[in-house]
Structure formats: C-alpha cells, structure tokens
Amino acid sequence: MAPVLVAIARDLDVPLTQVVHAAGAYFLAYGLMQPVWGMVSDRLGLVRTMRLSLLLAAVATVVSASVGSVLALGVTRGVAGACFAAAFPATLIYLGDTVPAERRQRDVTDLMVGVAIGTALGSAGAGVLAQVAAWRWAFVATGVISLALVVLLRRLPHPPRVRGDDGLLAPLVTAARSGPTRLVLLLALVEGGVLLGVLTLLPPAVEATGAGAALSGGVTAAYGVAVLGFAQVTGRASRTRPGSRLIALGGVAALAGCGVLVVSRTPVAGLVAAVLLGLAWASMHSSLQTWATQVLPGARATVVSLFAGSLFLGSALAALASGAAVDRGAWRTVFVVATVLTVPLALLATRGRRGWERRAPTEP
Numbered sequence: 001m002a003p004v005l006v007a008i009a010r011d012l013d014v015p016l017t018q019v020v021h022a023a024g025a026y027f028l029a030y031g032l033m034q035p036v037w038g039m040v041s042d043r044l045g046l047v048r049t050m051r052l053s054l055l056l057a058a059v060a061t062v063v064s065a066s067v068g069s070v071l072a073l074g075v076t077r078g079v080a081g082a083c084f085a086a087a088f089p090a091t092l093i094y095l096g097d098t099v100p101a102e103r104r105q106r107d108v109t110d111l112m113v114g115v116a117i118g119t120a121l122g123s124a125g126a127g128v129l130a131q132v133a134a135w136r137w138a139f140v141a142t143g144v145i146s147l148a149l150v151v152l153l154r155r156l157p158h159p160p161r162v163r164g165d166d167g168l169l170a171p172l173v174t175a176a177r178s179g180p181t182r183l184v185l186l187l188a189l190v191e192g193g194v195l196l197g198v199l200t201l202l203p204p205a206v207e208a209t210g211a212g213a214a215l216s217g218g219v220t221a222a223y224g225v226a227v228l229g230f231a232q233v234t235g236r237a238s239r240t241r242p243g244s245r246l247i248a249l250g251g252v253a254a255l256a257g258c259g260v261l262v263v264s265r266t267p268v269a270g271l272v273a274a275v276l277l278g279l280a281w282a283s284m285h286s287s288l289q290t291w292a293t294q295v296l297p298g299a300r301a302t303v304v305s306l307f308a309g310s311l312f313l314g315s316a317l318a319a320l321a322s323g324a325a326v327d328r329g330a331w332r333t334v335f336v337v338a339t340v341l342t343v344p345l346a347l348l349a350t351r352g353r354r355g356w357e358r359r360a361p362t363e364p
Contacts, residue, residue, distance in 0.1 A: 001026065001077070003127035003203045003217030004135035011135065014070045016204060017323040022074040023200060024319030026081035031192075031313035035172065037086035038093075038305025042171075046090045046097070047156050053086035054153070058146035065139035081312075088115075089308040096293035096300045097159040108290050109235035112282060113228055120224025127203070127217015171302035180295050181303055183352050185310045187288055190345045192314025195281060198258060198273075198338050199223060200319060205261065205331045206270040219270040226278025234282045243287040244354035250284020251346020253277070258339040265331055284349065291353060 001023050009016045041049040057080050064076035091111065099107045126138035175181045202223075203216035211219075234246060257276030260269050292307040293300060322334045 001126075001138075002200045003123050003213060003220055004130040004138055005204045006207045006216075007130040007135040007213050008070075008073070012068075012070050012073070015327055017327040018070045019073070020201075020204075020319050020323055020326055022070055022077055024316045024323075025074040025078040026316075027192075027196070027200075027312045027319060028081070028316035029078040030081035030085045031309040031311070031316060033082045033085035034089060034305040034307075034309030034312075035302065037089065038301045039171075041086065041090050041093065041305075042301050045158055046094050047153060047158050049086050050090045050156075051150050051153050053083050053090075054146045055150050057083035057087070058143040058150070061139050061146065062143035065136040065143075085308070085312075089305050092289065092293065092308075093301045093304050094159055096297075096304065101294060104290055104293060106235045106238055108293075109231045109238065109282065109286050112231040112286055116224045116227035116231060116278075116282075118224070119227065120221040123203075123217050123220035123224060124214075125217075127212075127214045127220075130213040130217070132214075171299035174299045175296060175303050175306060178296050180352075180356055181306075183348075184288065184292050184295055184303070185306055187345065187349045187352070188292070188307045188310035189314040190341060191285060191288065191349075192311035193318040194258070194314075194338050194341050194345060195254060195277060195285065196311065196315035197318025197322070198261070198335065199277060200315065201322060201326065201331075201334060202261070202270055202274065202277075204326070205265045205335075206267055208329060208331060209266050211267050215267055216270070219267060219274050222271050223274035223278045223281075226275040227282050230279045230282035231286065234286055238287075238290075242354070242357055243291060244350050244357060246283045246287045247353050248346065248350045250280040250282070250287070251342065251350060253283065254280035255339060255342045255346065258335055258342055261335040262332055262339055284346075287353065288349065291356070295356070 005019050005023065006016060009019045012019070037049060037053065044052070060076055060080035060083055064073060064080060067073045067076055092108070095104065095107055095111065122142075125141065126135070129135065129137045129141075199220070203220050206216040206219050207213065237246065253276045257273040257280060260273045260276065263269065289307070292304050296303045325334050
C-alpha cells in the first residue's frame with residue numbers, strides 16, 4: 001500500500017494523512033488479531049489456518065479495490081489486515097515446529113528471501129500500476145495471488161503437534177510471566193514503529209520531492225532487493241556469529257538509514273535509506289524473530305503471534321502519530337523521531353540478547 005498512498009489520496013480527494021490512517025488501520029488490525037490466530041492455529045492446525053486466513057483476506061482485498069471513500073477503504077483494509085494476520089506468523093511457527101534450533105536462524109533468513117522478493121515485486125508493481133493504470137489494480141492483484149496460495153498450500157505437510165491442551169489462556173499467562181518474552185515483545189513494538197513505520201512513509205516522502213509513483217515504488221523495491229541480498233549474508237553469518245552481534249549490526253544500519261532521511265528525501269537518498277533499512281531488517285529483525293521462536297518453546301505459537309502483533313501494532317501507532325506531521329509536510333521531524341527511537345532499540349536489543357545467550361537453556 002505504501003507506494004500508492006499519494007495516488008489514493010488524489011483519487012479519493014482527501015488529505016494524505018487520512019490515507020495514512022487507513023494504512024494504519026490495516027497494521028492495527030493485523031497486530032491485534034495475532035493472539036487470536038495463534039490460538040486458532042493451535043486448534044485448527046497451522047496449514048488450515050493459513051489457507052482459511054488467505055481466503056478471507058483475498059475477498060477483503062478485492063473488495064477494498066472498489067471503495068469510493070476513505071472510510072470504506074479504512075474498514076476494508078482493516079478487515080484484510082485482520083485476515084492476513086495469520087499467514088506469515090503461522091509460517092514462522094511452522095518453521096519453529098519443524099526445524100531444529102541450531103538451524104533455525106538460517107532457515108528464517110531463507111524465509112526472508114521470499115519476503116524480500118515479494119516486497120520488491122509488490123512495491124515496484126504497485127507504483128507502476130498507480131502511474132499507468134489505477135491504484136485499485138494493486139489490490140486486485142494481491143487478492144488473486146492470495147487465492148492461488150490457498151490452492152498451493154494444500155500440498156504443504158501438516159507438522160506434528162507440539163503444544164498441549166492446557167486451555168486457550170494458559171499460553172498467554174505463561175508468556176506474560178516470562179521476563180525474556182516480555183522483553184522480546186517490547187522490542188518488536190519499538191522495531192515496528194521504527195522500521196515498518198519509516199518504510200511505510202518512505203514512498204510518500206520521496207514523492208513529496210516531485211518524484212512519480214513508479215519511482216517511489218522503485219525506491220521501496222530496492223528495500224526488498226537489499227533484504228534479499230543481506231538475508232543470504234546474515235544466514236551464513238548466523239552459523240558462526242551470535243544473534244546479539246547481528247542485532248547490533250542491524251541497529252547501526254537502521255540508525256544510519258533514518259539519519260539519511262533526516263538530511264534528504266530525494267530519490268537517491270531514499271534509495272540509500274532503503275538499502276540500509278534492508279540490512280537492518282535482514283540482520284536485526286531476523287535475529288529478533290528467531291529469538292521469538294526460541295524464548296518459550298512450549299508456547300511458541302502464542303509468543304510468535306504476540307511478536308508479530310507487537311511489530312505491527314508499533315507500525316500502526318507510528319502511522320497514527322505521524323499523521324499530523326505528514327499533513328504539514330514535516331518529513332524531517334518524522335524521521336528525527338525515528339532516528340532517536342532507534343538508539344534505545346538497538347542498545348536494549350543487543351544487551352538483552354547477549355544476556356539471554358549466556359543463560360539460555362538448550363532447546364530440545
């Protein structure tokens with residue numbers, strides 16, 4: 001949605017901030033539904049949960065392509081976010097249930113390669129569609145691809161069930177009592193506000209300098225390409241380097257990427273920032289994501305769902321908080337705040353992970 005925010009605002013004749021809030025509705029619903037889908041997947045199974053959520057999301061996404069008001073857009077995108085909320089966390093839980101702990105970071109980064117390719121194609125494609133046709137076709141394409149996945153996922157083997165029948169709320173209580181789990185969830189919340197928040201606002205910030213939708217979408221696509229390349233490097237490094245070092249590297253990259261945008265929002269600056277954010281995502285986020293699968297194995301589905309929920313809740317809060325500044329065109333202020341927040345995020349995540357590595361039990 002990020003590369004078409006400006007095109008939507010023009011087509012619906014509303015301020016950009018209202019469309020940013022509609023994007024925020026997607027992230028908010030995505031985040032809030034994570035624990036719900038986590039509990040559903042424990043009962044329904046991971047593969048069935050992914051297929052059901054993608055089917056419902058496909059319908060909501062296609063409907064959002066036909067709206068005539070920003071209110072309807074916010075509602076339909078919110079429903080789509082609530083439905084898409086199960087897909088990727090269930091995929092991550094699937095890896096946690098089927099891949100040994102010592103190989104998991106590598107496989108998580110491999111998974112991020114697929115995410116990177118999708119991000120690059122989606123961003124570039126949405127920008128081009130907005131410029132040569134209409135922004136609505138980006139949602140139609142997403143819905144069609146989701147339906148195709150519903151069919152393809154029928155071939156995916158069901159993993160062995162590793163969680164018991166202690167009740168719906170028992171995993172939530174266990175997670176709430178775990179100090180390391182609370183730390184991981186807090187870090188995900190801040191990371192979502194910084195990394196996803198900046199990435200959402202990057203295309204309209206570049207467009208504000210006079211660039212077109214296709215060019216701004218291409219800048220965001222560079223982020224996906226960067227994740228694709230850096231994920232390979234991170235996956236190899238994870239075999240010999242502790243997660244705390246990878247988190248520190250990602251924190252430095254995030255700080256540099258946000259700092260670039262404080263200075264300039266031209267397409268070239270946006271490209272540099274996108275590459276640095278890609279490095280941050282491949283290095284820091286993949287390490288935090290892997291940590292989420294390890295920190296409480298007995299409640300993995302719940303913890304991973306809460307992690308994804310915290311991540312996108314942070315992104316939604318960032319979208320809502322930045323609305324007024326976006327309306328005023330105060331892009332520098334937005335990115336200054338993101339830069340400042342990156343410092344405690346990187347320090348706390350690095351120190352927290354290093355301490356956990358020293359005393360973490362070996363996962364069977």
